Amino acid sequence: MGEMNIASTSRGNAHATMEDVAKLAGVSLKSVSRVINAEPHVSAKLRAKVEAAIAELNYVPDTAARSLAGSRAFIVGLLFDNPSPNYTMNIQKGVYETCRDQQHHLRIDNIDSTVPAEKFEAQLAAMVRNSRCDGFVLTPPLTDNVVLLDFLDRSGIRYVRIAPDIQPDRSPGVCIDDAAAAAAAARHLWELGHRRFAVVRGPASHGAAGRRRQGFIDELHRLGAENPIIEAEGNFSFESGIAAGAKVLAATPRPTAIFAANDDSAAGVMVACSQAGLKVPNDVSVCGFDDSWVAKSVWPYLTTVYQPIEEMGRAAAALLLRRDEPDNVLHELDFSLVVRASTAPPPQ
Template sequence: MDNTSKRRSGAHATMEDVARLAGVSLKSVSRVINREPHVSPKLRAKVDAAIAALDYVPDMAARSLAGSRTFIIGLLIDNPSPNYTMKVQTGVYRACSEGQYHLRIDQIDSTQPNAGLEASLAAILRNSRCDGFVLTPPLTDNPVVLDFFDREGVDYVRIAPDIDPARAPGVIMDDFAAASVVAKHFWSLGHRRFGLVTGPESHGASHFRRKGFLHALEELGATEPVFEANGRFEFEGGIEAGLELLRANPRPTAIFATNDDSAAGLMVACSRSGLSVPRDVSVCGFDDSWVARSVWPYLTTIYQPIEEMGYFAAQLILDRERDRQKLVTLPFRLVVRDSVAEAPS
């Protein structure tokens, strides 16, 4: 029976069928399916082609029983930005799908007492064995989480680590440099009075963005004080911080909000204060999320590769031969839109 008639008959292809069509051993097929290291690209291509031709679907239960893996990756989240959460999930899921893994997502409250946090983590381990976990900020830098996983021998990869980044594999971008680019862009347009909407204290990225922005202004020769208010990476927080900054005297002509959610709230604060963006106040965000094109004028922002960070974090778990201290650095870019203009005369 040829492959076409086999599919028409409704029969399920087996690993033996894949091995026969690819002209390789059953062991070779198993190594490719289980994403084992040291498999040649030529062998992987032959087996993948046979799998596609036969519409072969690996038996996940059989794969788990055959080795020490469960073919499940866990994603732990505690982030106030819905956009950030959605993009990370998309990236991790894509990597899981390509690697024929399942994805488990858990929301963890990192602000609870240490005993409660450890109990939550222990419950996750009891309820579902995972081959590894992707940690997102602020869990990425939470010592209770890191110590617990290290003590239990659990594999994990950190997104955007701040504290002791070499402690475990991770995926990062240069938040300090990205915020510096924002400051230089404002300066090039003639702005000399600045505001800054910061993020949560528990997020390492918030600190790097603040420091990068202020450091660049200092190097550029800024003499006016930079007014700051905490927006908590939230839309409502951006409104509150914006109203506070706009009461400053003299008022800032350019404000950097350290994520897009708080930048959108800042723009609402400008409208409530009778100010026009960017005629009276220029606004820049950070993330290049869907929010950036949901406000008017469209938001100038830093593109943060959030989805790609999730994808590569999951890939690091799938790579069983990876360097235990490996850090993957992904690029950023300034996306110039309509919310930033030359300083008012």
């Protein structure tokens, strides 16, 4: 895939130089370089002086020259293998914003992790050979792909993972508590009076999908659910939601509440309800996960779990660009349950 030229989006003064910035700020050229390159241990006073001079001159750093001057490429790689367009779009937006703020380019690659390991490694080698990056932001399910992680570690390439499931201390990462978020959805449906439930799962390779399923089911059991919980395989896509919805609605007795592991598949479930002659939420309540644009493009509007996808992208890129080595810890962000019109008490 191509690169986004961050610098080209700014209306910089083509005649201003780093020397002009240094002169206006009354500091050395080295000090200007340290601020522009986001190096650690720069005082707030120095940073403020340099940034004020940059703003006054409308100076845009030359990322190509910066790359030649040192070992950094000033390019962040973002890797996808995810069927949800909403998720990829929002992660991309968050990572891009951090790149823009820190004067970096963004390179986006979509790689197929379902191919045999040997072919997958060949893809990775070609990608690294053809694009020099300072590191990669990994999104699920690549987050938990051991072949990819081993390849990056062997190559000495830094990476930050979003929502990792395996070996959480292997790299820096950002996440939410998916199990607790799905448990909140389960409590909401239970408190409305539902006692017959179904779950539309996400891809087996997606660790967060498994945590959501388990969190939802565990919470129902804790609340005292006695009826079997019907399950169907989903793939985080609208089409898979239609197929899974048709399957769970064919069960006897029919569930009165369906939890889908993301909004795309929840929207598909709502279509399956319509095809079966059922109304949402009069006959069946439907709950999703993500609070994407999809949640308010269906009718009735979708009850769902909000996860800060853009913020996760911003935070992951910021961790990657830290010059001091970040600890290999997970940074957990907040979630919330957004109640809309797709859930209601069950029919009597």
